[in-house]
Amino acid sequence: MGTSRRKFLKFMVTAAGSAAVAGKGKAAHGHFTGYEKANAVLFDATLCVGCRSCEAACNEVNQLPEPEKSFTDLSVLNEKRRTDEKTYTVVNRYDDVHHVKSPVFRKMQCNHCQEPACASACFVGAFTKTPEGAVIYNPSVCVGCRYCLIACPFNIPAYEYYEPLTPRVMKCTMCYPRIKEGKLPGCVEACPMEALSFGKRDDMITIAKERIRKYPDRYIDHVYGENEMGGTNWLYITGAPFEDIGLRTDLGVTPAPEFTSGALAMVPIVIGMWPVLLGGIYVINRRKDQLAHKEKVDSVKAAINETEATANDKMKKAEERFKKQREMAVETAVKKALVDAEKQSGKEEDK
Amino acid sequence: MKAYLPETAKKRSLFSPFNIFAGIVIIMGLVLTFLRFTKGLGGVSNLDHTNPWGLWIGFDLLTGVALAAGGYVTAAAVEIFRFDKYHSAVRPAILTGFLGYALVVFALTYDVGQPWRLPYPFFVSQGVTSVMFEVGACVALYLTVLFLEFSPAALEWLGLEKAHRWAVRMTMVLTILGVMLSTLHQSSLGAMYLLVPSKLHPLWYSPYLPVFFFVSSIAAGLSMVIFESTMAHRKFHDMMDENHLKHANEVTLGFGRAAALVLAGYFAIKVFGVALGNHWDLLFTGYGIWFLVEMLGFVLLPVFLFAVGVRDRNIKLIKFTAVITVLGIVLNRLNISLICFNYHLPADERYFPHWMEIGISVFVVTVGLLVYKFIVTRMPILFEHPQYPQEH
Numbered sequence: 104m105g106t107s108r109r110k111f112l113k114f115m116v117t118a119a120g121s122a123a124v125a126g127k128g129k130a131a132h133g134h135f136t137g138y139e140k141a142n143a144v145l146f147d148a149t150l151c152v153g154c155r156s157c158e159a160a161c162n163e164v165n166q167l168p169e170p171e172k173s174f175t176d177l178s179v180l181n182e183k184r185r186t187d188e189k190t191y192t193v194v195n196r197y198d199d200v201h202h203v204k205s206p207v208f209r210k211m212q213c214n215h216c217q218e219p220a221c222a223s224a225c226f227v228g229a230f231t232k233t234p235e236g237a238v239i240y241n242p243s244v245c246v247g248c249r250y251c252l253i254a255c256p257f258n259i260p261a262y263e264y265y266e267p268l269t270p271r272v273m274k275c276t277m278c279y280p281r282i283k284e285g286k287l288p289g290c291v292e293a294c295p296m297e298a299l300s301f302g303k304r305d306d307m308i309t310i311a312k313e314r315i316r317k318y319p320d321r322y323i324d325h326v327y328g329e330n331e332m333g334g335t336n337w338l339y340i341t342g343a344p345f346e347d348i349g350l351r352t353d354l355g356v357t358p359a360p361e362f363t364s365g366a367l368a369m370v371p372i373v374i375g376m377w378p379v380l381l382g383g384i385y386v387i388n389r390r391k392d393q394l395a396h397k398e399k400v401d402s403v404k405a406a407i408n409e410t411e412a413t414a415n416d417k418m419k420k421a422e423e424r425f426k427k428q429r430e431m432a433v434e435t436a437v438k439k440a441l442v443d444a445e446k447q448s449g450k451e452e453d454k
Numbered sequence: 455m456k457a458y459l460p461e462t463a464k465k466r467s468l469f470s471p472f473n474i475f476a477g478i479v480i481i482m483g484l485v486l487t488f489l490r491f492t493k494g495l496g497g498v499s500n501l502d503h504t505n506p507w508g509l510w511i512g513f514d515l516l517t518g519v520a521l522a523a524g525g526y527v528t529a530a531a532v533e534i535f536r537f538d539k540y541h542s543a544v545r546p547a548i549l550t551g552f553l554g555y556a557l558v559v560f561a562l563t564y565d566v567g568q569p570w571r572l573p574y575p576f577f578v579s580q581g582v583t584s585v586m587f588e589v590g591a592c593v594a595l596y597l598t599v600l601f602l603e604f605s606p607a608a609l610e611w612l613g614l615e616k617a618h619r620w621a622v623r624m625t626m627v628l629t630i631l632g633v634m635l636s637t638l639h640q641s642s643l644g645a646m647y648l649l650v651p652s653k654l655h656p657l658w659y660s661p662y663l664p665v666f667f668f669v670s671s672i673a674a675g676l677s678m679v680i681f682e683s684t685m686a687h688r689k690f691h692d693m694m695d696e697n698h699l700k701h702a703n704e705v706t707l708g709f710g711r712a713a714a715l716v717l718a719g720y721f722a723i724k725v726f727g728v729a730l731g732n733h734w735d736l737l738f739t740g741y742g743i744w745f746l747v748e749m750l751g752f753v754l755l756p757v758f759l760f761a762v763g764v765r766d767r768n769i770k771l772i773k774f775t776a777v778i779t780v781l782g783i784v785l786n787r788l789n790i791s792l793i794c795f796n797y798h799l800p801a802d803e804r805y806f807p808h809w810m811e812i813g814i815s816v817f818v819v820t821v822g823l824l825v826y827k828f829i830v831t832r833m834p835i836l837f838e839h840p841q842y843p844q845e846h
Contacts, residue, residue: 187503224649226590227574228581244579247567249506250586256652261503262567264496270567354652363585366645366664370588370638377634381534385626388536 135358137217137334141236142282143304144291145311146210148341148348149321150298153180153194153208160293161192161212164278183349186211187261191275192290195349202323203342209349210290210299213238213259213275214328215336220359221251221260229272236304236336237277245272256332256354277336304336311340333358458611458832458839460693466831476820483817486810490564498810505796505805507565512791514561514815516643517784518554519593520667523675524682525551525600526629526636531712533629542698543705545607545835546686547679550826552600557822559597564814585645592639599632610842611833618842641668647790655794657736657745660727663790669720674783676713677756680706680776690830695837703769710772713779714760721753741794748789752782 159174161167168189172179180196192212200207215238222230227244230251240260247270252260263270278288286292291299300307308329315322321342328335331354339345345352490498501508528547531537563569571578576594581587602624609618644667651659660666683702687694694702728734736742756779763771796804830836 185503220649223583224586226581226584226587227571227579228583229579244571244574245567246569246571246574248565248586249567250584250646252503252506253653254649256650258504262506263494264499264501265494266567267490267492267494267497268568270494351652359649360583362648362651363645365661366585366642366648367583367588369641369664373634373637377637378630381530381630381633385534385536385630388534392536 135218135333137304137336138232138234138236140234141217141304141336142277142301143215143236143307143328143336143338144277144288145300145307145338145340147298147300147311147314148207148209148339148343149203150296151194151208151210152296152298153177153196153206154295155179155194156293156295157210157290157299158190158192158194160289161275162190164281164289165191165276167191180208186213186259186274188263188271188273190261191273197343197348200343200347202344207341207343207348209339209341211257211259211349212290212337213277214257215275215277216332216359217334217336218332218358218360220254220256220332223360223363224250224254226250233279235277235279235282237279237282239276239279240272240274242271247272254359256351256359304338307338311338315340330356332356333361458613460832460837466692472823472827476824479817479820480824482813483820486813486817487564489810490814495565495567498808498814500805500808500811502805504799504803507791507795508805509792509807509811509815510561510565512788513784514818515558515565516787516791518558518561519640519643520671520674520783520787521678521780522551522554522558523636523640523671524679525554525603525675526632527672527675528679529603529629530633533625534633537708539701539704540708542701543679543683543709545604546682546830547675548600548603549607549829549835550678550682552597552604553822553826555593555597555600557818558593560821561815561818585642585648589639589642589646592635592642596632596635596639599628599635603628603632607829607833607835610839613841636671637668640671641665643667644790650795653796653798654790655741655797656731656733657728657741658790658794660731662723662727662730665723666720666727669716669723670783670786673713673716673720673779676709676716677776677779677783680709680713680773681780684773684776686830686836690836693830693836697838698836706769706772707764707767710760710775711764713776714757714764717753717757717760717779721749721757724749724753741797744789744793748782748785752778752785756782 155174155177162170162174170189180194183195184190184193186193192210194208194210196206196208198205215232215236217232219230219232219238222228222232222238226248227246229241229245231239231241233239247262249262249272251272252258252262260272260274262272278286278290281288287301288299291301300310302310308326311326311329315324315326322340323342323344325340325345327339327341327345327350328337333356339350341348486498495501499508499510524547528540528543532540532544559572562572566572572590575581575587575590602621605621606618609615609621641664644663644665647654647659647663648661683705687702728737737746756775759771759775759778762768763775792805834842
């Protein structure tokens, strides 16, 4: 469903045939289950000792600014930290942990979701999920709306709040340039405890499950990231409850784009139906107004005609009466004249 | 071409207390603007990586867009549903809608990192999977539509007859386009939060969020028309003609009646939302009580008060209720964007606005009031232009 909606919108906006898009994902039916050759990193919390070597390597490989406290200073582990614009990865220490001996250390960085929330949120498409597994960011189109920071369920992307004119979103790239060169991500290479393993995602899941099977007392029987938010390309296994080491277990398995696909699917319907509905209502109401107007005009006309007719009638009657009166008056005048004439002639005869 | 100046406008003083206050706010705003673009967002705000959206998104954008809904609601009532008796309300509503949206975009230039890239989503790189792409496209188009809807008044003022005739001819198409675009982006502002079920409190998060936002925007629009006309009558009574004054009470009554109905429907679907998520147990937590305050005090109470006000033809009560409703919309949008967002985090990781953020918001609103004042004291908004009678 998600893919067809994306396809449809892409078609609408770019008018670039849907065929090109259809070739991209491997899942024509059902939902996208990740790129076949994608890499992943497996983090084993039972092996991590919180030495911060990964942080130091990350800083160096990505040419990030010098930290305030050096990477050998372990006192920073006393606070709860998160990734920020100068730090793509941090290791936190968790002291109150159920089931296992404290403390437990957990590394935090971008989880490189298979269907990333940040990418689905970005209105300039600045994020790309590469077939190699990394989610990368293109600062040259970024407007700086920070919807990706809102969208990320793991609170990973950071923003250059103190950069006045060209602020960027900053986050782990899984060392995408190094992967392309066939090298390991900086943190994986630097880890002295082999708490981090890098390889094909399917293999990493197999290895994780193998370890859990071999040492059931040591691990909780769950690979975090296998299905969370539709699956991630960073996986975690641990003996401590995931909630206790800052990994939320209430995120569900629905990939983020599916949360908004229904709402986006309504857009073409509104565009198609609203003009019809509203135009229809307008036409009906105008027709009503016109009919009412016509009725009014007609009744006024009828009333005028009626009055005119009665007036004409009256006029005719009055005219007739007048005519009669005049005729009568003429008659009487003639009679009178005749009588007068007779009298006259009588008088003359008398003379 | 000579701009028209009504007689009553000439009697207004330039150095009114409001103008002096506005002048001070604008100087402050310019200083804050300088700080924002020299020190970065961090220099003027309490925004951080975990709380990337603050007052400017919660109030200026989300609340601003909802409260600017009066434009499409009134235009639809008059032009599509043909309630001719509300004609005098159209121009003021379109004007405040237009200014509202213009201010939203203005405020956004402070919030986004590189505002000069705001056209990028349309011209450089289209992120069509994003709800925000839809919001951006609709807001940009609707701002254009509002400008065109508003243009007859400006063209009458400038005395450009030919352009005016064309602008008036487009009214119908623009109205339908306006309602369509408003439906889309009012709902999409809610849909933006569909992406974060893990961060927004379940009482406010719902798959119905887009519907909630759309329906509540209608109530917001209706209430804002009543509220704005109340304020306008107080401040710009001298600019109103006989026709406007004659119909004012009818507008208040009719819009009050409509608001009662819409809010009642809104209350119902909000209850369905709680039922769908089966979150009844959460009503008895701290956030649950806060939810009840919003739902009972700012939705159900206005339904009741509007209904009583309309029955008794109590204009004062309707105007008062419109204010409660507007505050309720502000509360709802702030709840979703700030108060109930990141609800699961400890207090020290939560957000509270910096005074400079509030300062910028006050500055933005003040600029809006000044432009509004400039326009209504000159252009035929609250009165009919002597040469263009019966046009609105």
